[in-house]
Amino acid sequence: MRNPLHADSLATVRNLGILAHVDAGKTTVTERILFATGTTYKRGEVHDGTTVTDFDPQERDRGITIFAAAVSCAWDGHRINLIDTPGHVDFVDEVERSLRVLDGAVAVFDAVAGVEPQSESVWRQADRHGVPRIAFVNKMDRAGADLDAAVASIRERLHPVPLAVQLPIGAEDTFTGVVDLLRMRALTWTDEGKADDAAPVPDELREVARVRRRLLEETVAELHPGALDEFCDTGTLGDGTLAAALRDLTHRGDAVVVLCGSAYRDRGVEPLLDAVLAYLPSPLDVPPVHGTDRDGGEQRRAADPAAPLAALAFKVNATATGRLTYLRVYSGTIEKETRYGTPPHAAPSASPASCASRPTGTTGWTGPSPGTSSP
Template sequence: MRTHPNTTTTVRNLGILAHVDAGKTTVTERILYTTGATHKRGEVHDGTTVTDYDPQERDRGITISAAAVSCTWDGHRVNLIDTPGHVDFSDEVERSLRVLDGAVAVFDAVAGVEPQSESVWRQADHHGVPRIVFVNKMDRVGADLDRAVASVAQRLHVVPLVVQLPIGQEDGFRGTVDLVRMRALLWRAGQDAYETGAVPEDLYEEARSRRRQLEERVAELHPAALEEYCATSALSAATLDAALRDLTRGGEGVVVLCGSAYRNRGIEPLLDAVVSYLPSPADVPPVRGTRDAAVEERPADPSAPFAGLAFKVNATATGRLTCLRVYSGTMRKGDTVLDAGTGRTERIGRILRVQADRHAEVEQAVAGDIVAVVGLKGTRAGSTLCAPGAPLVLEPPKTAAPVVSVAVEAGSSAEAGRLSAALARLVEEDPSLVVRTDPETGQTVLSGMGELHLEVAVEKVRRSHGLRIGVGRPRVAHRETVVRGVSGLVYRHVKQDGGAGQFAHVVLDVEPLGVADAAGDAGGFAFRSAVVGGRVPQEYVRAVEAGCRDALAEGPLGGHPVTGLRVTLTDGATHPKDSSETAFRAAGRFGLREALRAAEMQLLEPVAEVVVTVPDDAVGGVLGDLAARRGRVSGSAARAGSTAVTACVPLAELFGYASRLRSRTQGRGTFTARTTGYAPVPAAPAALLGGALPG
């Protein structure tokens, strides 16, 4: 290990992605231990991990908040973010992926690709983040590298490039064969470092066969490798390494390694693969942003104008800590920077190299660095910070709309003000949480991505602020959609109360976008104008569209947002003096509301894909319980003495399901759920929603 030079080519910004319980945090802990960043192995079950430092994370044994750490390996600085695996905290993954250059996807050698694995993989696809795969838990009973790799190919639709062959199975797993260099890597009991040696005789023929398969697969995908393969019928280790690097960074293939993080076997080769195959900030395209409505690029160059993206804010007892990815330029302690979104300037107080909840102060951060900054007062997650003389707005991470809500109230009137301040601080840290006041009941409503998400948020307020909080039953965020529309609805907006009047005349057609659009897109709305002869000027057409969008906030069935409809402006009329954009916006709003009352509407509810893994003898009871919860089973798969049942279940029916499943399976059953969209509510359950808190 060498001290890394401060250049963008020797930096790796890396995320650890996986399904819950695949071993992400253990992999992170072993990386820190192997690189010398820590001197003791942290264990999830003991609550001694570096990245899961929050009391709730240690109590629950899961990662809740993405945590950044830094270490060095082979002359490279590795900035590593351990992300949550539970679907309720997928927004943390989204914000992390926005600032990463590469990722390690961790899969369980027994379970292979699981539902949340697919979700985070799609998120990484969206951001174009190159990945390598680490098949973990090779020491588990039922571990099977080939089966895990097959699930990667089938469910993720990628080309796996397996570069290792395990030595030993299950509890006898003791090392791997490096297929690139055709050597054995062996970890002896009680030793942290591996030993290299010749490939064991009993594995030699299989290793040769797999090396040949790897060469053929790489030659099919890489022109330079194909040229050498055609000339010599083989690939050298150097050519294979270079081709694997190009294929990984280009997304044409995914390098696959294996090991057991808990036993500290396979971590050094994983780090070598990170350095060899994943890109540095200098290898990825320049970041793109907007400046005065024009697209501008900034290279990862320390001498370029400064630009960085804030992706996380922690409100600590000693002040606000803002996590920042520097994309270009250099940021120094004491600099004045511009928040490009608000136009406000901020002063950089201290710059910290992050080690989860511990920090080391540095004087500057350059392009490619991920650091924390102290002293920023108004910066939010998603804000762009840049040089005042070279403003640039970078695309912020997307925040998903919340799907579950609870009413919260202070234990006493004296604590109401403290609760409001605590909730505001909570939302500042986690933009996927929304706090609002219900206009009908006056209750404070906290909305988030799932039952666990809200449970964690409320508990955090209780622990951090010592507040007594009452919490109502969770409610889901319903939507309304059009089943049968109306044509030719005429609305005239006329207002005359002295001075200039208001006049707008519109004719609207309203129709459904379609069941698929309405069920799958919480924001499905289309607007077009079919007005001819200039009867409604273009600026008024835009005002009508804005008014229609205003009307989507509350539907006629229960005041829920409306989705899945197309509105066509077919005709209209203006007044030479009294028509205005304000009048036509009001006409669009009130006209669409009237049209929705005349249309046939349908209530929608969020649904989730649930994967329940239970012992074979408990499958019948679980299937019956899912049916009682209005679940539709779509498939099942056998897994070494257990069965994984996949079903689509209304999200509202999943409240309290974890404890119910435990009682039905004597604690042996587990489940995961991810929200997949919206579906129509059957007539009987819809009738029971009359008193539901609007979502």
């Protein structure tokens, strides 16, 4: 049976993090992603202490993320390696270590509060590392939720060009779905979380959706030369051109695609996953990494499984069987029962046979290089 996490090509890999202010619903978004992708059979809940990524007893007691946690899932033929990062200001170092190894990120915002202080902090950290982002405005079912106000706060406080590609259907406790402004279709969810993505736009939102789509096209045309050419020639942008331009703008950091939903109620998670695949970069889309070899010489490595190994150890966990080291593999392939050195004079680490049952690492995968241990 084929492993759904197996990636045939680096083009089908996404290495991303979830960033947010504390209590914006970041861990709930992560848990719903794991549930939607079939990685877990039950929804993990922060208030019940049943989440996958908040595994430490302190995290479960306090209901907050303290340690960055890495998990993997599969969606639409792609492997997604995901790091759930802390949102509390006291744990910014965990966020910094994670950003160093990410290719992209999802920034989660509270639909009522909009941009909050730690939202700004992690956004600036991501700016320093050049990490492309998309935004997810969460908790659209809460009293006072306002997508337009949240988008305005992103524009005013974070200073990118926010491009909302969805329009909410309903508000607060009547929030039932979104209008996809690219396909001009409605996506609605039942109370059980079942999605219908083939519904027409509701009559009462048809004109608003048309105006929002036109505004989206005009804004993208102003930012993207290729889109501008088509817009000037035809007066509009095709769905393919618009999607390609949004991807380019996201990669360059010139704009941020904005989606919305309610993760707790399982509304908006599937289109968020689709947006991760559509707009965030694969390892092949990011610049080559620069580093130092064992002789102290400078090296430049692009993502290539056949190239010499280049990896960064970004996190170490103490476990009952020893220390488990998390690696970001930039090039090459990690094999079991192999020893690797670290430049320039550090002791080598080993990939022991005792962990041979775990899958070996491949270029661009973020997460524990399975079986990697150190004395």
